[in-house]
Amino acid sequence: MLTIWGRRSAFNVQKVLWLMGELGLAYERIEAGGDFGGLDDPAFRTLNPHGRVPLLRDGDVLVWESHAILRYLAARHGEGTFWSPDPARRVAADGWMDWSQTALQPAFLTGVFWGGYRTPEALRDEQALAAALERANRLMRRLEAQLEGRDYLLGETLSLADIPTGTNLYRYFELEIDRPSLPRVEAWYARLQARPAYAEHVMVPFGDLKGRLAF
Ligand SMILES: N[C@@H](CCC(=O)N[C@@H](CS)C(=O)NCC(=O)O)C(=O)O
Numbered sequence: 407m408l409t410i411w412g413r414r415s416a417f418n419v420q421k422v423l424w425l426m427g428e429l430g431l432a433y434e435r436i437e438a439g440g441d442f443g444g445l446d447d448p449a450f451r452t453l454n455p456h457g458r459v460p461l462l463r464d465g466d467v468l469v470w471e472s473h474a475i476l477r478y479l480a481a482r483h484g485e486g487t488f489w490s491p492d493p494a495r496r497v498a499a500d501g502w503m504d505w506s507q508t509a510l511q512p513a514f515l516t517g518v519f520w521g522g523y524r525t526p527e528a529l530r531d532e533q534a535l536a537a538a539l540e541r542a543n544r545l546m547r548r549l550e551a552q553l554e555g556r557d558y559l560l561g562e563t564l565s566l567a568d569i570p571t572g573t574n575l576y577r578y579f580e581l582e583i584d585r586p587s588l589p590r591v592e593a594w595y596a597r598l599q600a601r602p603a604y605a606e607h608v609m610v611p612f613g614d615l616k617g618r619l620a621f
Contacts (some may be wrong), residue, residue: 408433411450412459413440415615417515418472419460420608421573425476427603428564429483440621473503473570480566488566498560502567506574514542514574523581526617543586546578553590557597564601572598576608 410426410433412419419439426433438444438459445457454461454470462469462478469475480488490496517538522530549571552559559567575595578585598604 409436409463410434411436411438411453411461413437413442414607414610415440415612416459417511417573417577418458420610421472421569422460422462422475422479423607424573424603425479425484425488425566425569427607428601429479429488431479431483473507476503476566476569487563499566502559503570506570510542510545510571510574513538513545514578518542518583519577519581520619522583523577523612524615524617524619526619529619539583542578543584546588546591547586549594550588550590553594558594568594568598572604573608576610577612580612 408426408431410419410422412422412435414420414423416439423435438450438461444450445459450461451457453463453468456470458470460470460472460475462475464478464482467478469478485491518535521535521538549559556562558564559571572594575591575598579592579595599609
């Protein structure tokens with residue numbers, strides 16, 4: 407039995423739950439983080455020394471870091487769909503996953519979502535927020551370019567490349583922010599929204615996070 411620790415409102419947890427849904431995996435989810443707390447408990451720290459969610463347990467195997475979990479689940483359960491034994495086929499998704507973690511997520515999730523929505527108005531650095539939005543919009547235009555002639559980032563079917571990048575879209579399109587024209591990204595987002603696992607695990611209202619920097 408797979409066990410996943412993490413609250414449903416956590417962006418990094420949502421990526422993993424979405425993939426688990428796509429793979430049709432059965433699992434137990436334990437609430438952790440945010441108002442549920444528990445991340446500093448010694449018992450949790452022995453499982454994940456970093457005190458963060460998501461955390462996955464599969465028998466004796468413990469996996470932390472959302473992208474490590476995505477790759478682990480894809481390798482274990484997604485051969486032929488989300489995983490290929492051929493490194494040359496995997497690497498395209500790897501690139502977008504790492505780009506999402508190191509470029510898009512810092513610009514959008516940290517810079518715009520945290521810097522804007524999660525920061526109380528009086529504490530906001532408007533200049534930094536505007537710069538982050540510009541950066542995020544520029545990166546969204548890269549996705550727009552990649553989607554030319556493709557339904558999903560790597561072609562006709564959903565792949566690991568779509569999971570971390572696509573998880574940004576719900577918040578990106580829900581926030582009241584200036585966005586450039588992104589018709590292909592919007593069409594991609596519509597395709598993702600039509601997937602039951604995306605609707606269930608990523609389209610999670612985030613009103614309880616407004617103006618809250620505590621976690
Ligand atoms: N790089 C890590 C980041 C993990 C992380 O920071 N998770 C956040 C939730 S998205 C967390 O644990 N926050 C503390 C909390 O929820 O209380 C990953 O991708 O798994």
